[in-house]
Amino acid sequence: MTLSILFSQDKIAVSVTKEGLMKTTLYQGNHTFTVENKEKLPPKSDEVRIKVAYCGVCGTDVHIYHGVMDKRVNIPLTIGHEMSGIVDAIGAQVSHIHVGDKVVVRPLDSRGEKPSDKGFSHICEDLKFIGIDSPGAMQQYWNVPAFTIHKLPEETDLRLAALVEPLAVACHDVRLSRLKKSEMAVVLGGGPIGMLVAMVARTTGASVIISEVNQTRIKLARELGFTVVDPGVENLIDFVRSQTDGHLADVVFEVAGVQSTVDIMVDIAGIRGRIVMVAIHGQPKSVDLFKFFWKELQLIGVRVYEKEDYETAIQLITENRLPFDKMITAVKPLDHVQQVFENIDKHPDGMKILLDCQV
Ligand SMILES: NC(=O)c1ccc[n+]([C@@H]2O[C@H](COP(=O)([O-])OP(=O)(O)OC[C@H]3O[C@@H](n4cnc5c(N)ncnc54)[C@H](O)[C@@H]3O)[C@@H](O)[C@H]2O)c1
Ligand SMILES: [Zn+2]
Numbered sequence: 001m002t003l004s005i006l007f008s009q010d011k012i013a014v015s016v017t018k019e020g021l022m023k024t025t026l027y028q029g030n031h032t033f034t035v036e037n038k039e040k041l042p043p044k045s046d047e048v049r050i051k052v053a054y055c056g057v058c059g060t061d062v063h064i065y066h067g068v069m070d071k072r073v074n075i076p077l078t079i080g081h082e083m084s085g086i087v088d089a090i091g092a093q094v095s096h097i098h099v100g101d102k103v104v105v106r107p108l109d110s111r112g113e114k115p116s117d118k119g120f121s122h123i124c125e126d127l128k129f130i131g132i133d134s135p136g137a138m139q140q141y142w143n144v145p146a147f148t149i150h151k152l153p154e155e156t157d158l159r160l161a162a163l164v165e166p167l168a169v170a171c172h173d174v175r176l177s178r179l180k181k182s183e184m185a186v187v188l189g190g191g192p193i194g195m196l197v198a199m200v201a202r203t204t205g206a207s208v209i210i211s212e213v214n215q216t217r218i219k220l221a222r223e224l225g226f227t228v229v230d231p232g233v234e235n236l237i238d239f240v241r242s243q244t245d246g247h248l249a250d251v252v253f254e255v256a257g258v259q260s261t262v263d264i265m266v267d268i269a270g271i272r273g274r275i276v277m278v279a280i281h282g283q284p285k286s287v288d289l290f291k292f293f294w295k296e297l298q299l300i301g302v303r304v305y306e307k308e309d310y311e312t313a314i315q316l317i318t319e320n321r322l323p324f325d326k327m328i329t330a331v332k333p334l335d336h337v338q339q340v341f342e343n344i345d346k347h348p349d350g351m352k353i354l355l356d357c358q359v
Helices: 059-065 164-177 192-203 215-223 236-243 259-268 290-295 307-319 334-346
Strands: 002-008 011-017 021-029 032-039 047-056 082-090 102-105 141-145 149-151 184-188 207-211 227-229 249-254 269-277 298-301 328-333 352-356
Touching (some): 082 141, 149 307, 164 249, 164 269, 184 192, 184 236, 184 259, 192 215, 192 249, 236 259, 249 259, 259 290, 269 290, 328 334
Parallel strands (some): 184 207, 184 249, 207 227, 328 352
Antiparallel strands (some): 002 011, 021 032, 047 141, 082 102
């Protein structure tokens, strides 16, 4: 806090400016967020302080709000990890990052990595997810370890850059699927992640079908030029067969996370089809393993992203070749955090809701 003395004509005004304070949101448990002022801390020697521009609300943030992750989350906690911002201060040991750089954060902290991780630090045993296991980005300023930073080109739109994190998930999923031109992919579930998976899958030159049951999301997917099937209206297996001369899909992305999509994924995958398990299944589900034997299917697990997926996502966002702006349904002030989460429950049709962290 600084004290400044202003001389104006015949009187002396003393004003207290709160430039050392910042706004932060805190998840308090029990479906509740508070907005509070707290001291803006200098970055530690290996840290960077970011003036957060936008922070998107992820499905995981909604799970936290619903209380299902209360055992893992250290309440009260500032959550959020889908962000963009500008470097505001750097620690003494930090090089190659400068005040004023536009940046995003790859919110994985693998400092507890064990030798058994075979170099795949993004899925190491002791992985901590920043914004769930430690304070996140739904605040005006955010101090993070410098190794999490990815710089953005100067021309990057910071609103779109808040999509880099979920887009990197999609880049990872498509990369591990080995999808190629001339192949056909089916995306089961056209939520934010499924829609981004479909967009990235299409950049390979492959043809892409989305299966979705939500009418608003079906409409959006069609506006984005995708062939969309509502499995409640049309037989998805027959449709995929009709589109592939009976060969069925080369790649199936399971991004809905329900038993019915787990049932159908093995039916719509053709001979030696690859099934990519994107959805997080909190509970075991039944799978028809006979179909894996019969068609020599492959199941590919995918979790978050690696450095190169972030780099691909940043390039896609910077080039703005894909209709990412259509993914952003609303931008709301940070102060409205409680209302934003309540509204997501009332209107689950929306895609990405961003918090504007500077208003
Ligand atoms: N692998 C990873 O690292 C990773 C990262 C982020 C998210 N995820 C997971 O990806 C999944 C998708 O995330 P999201 O944010 O898009 O979730 P979401 O719940 O918004 O999207 C799921 C979509 O599936 C649709 N759906 C439901 N039943 C269906 C059916 N029978 N057929 C077709 N579609 C159906 C829903 O209408 C919804 O639009 C979640 O399980 C999430 O936890 C995984
Ligand atoms: Zn996320």
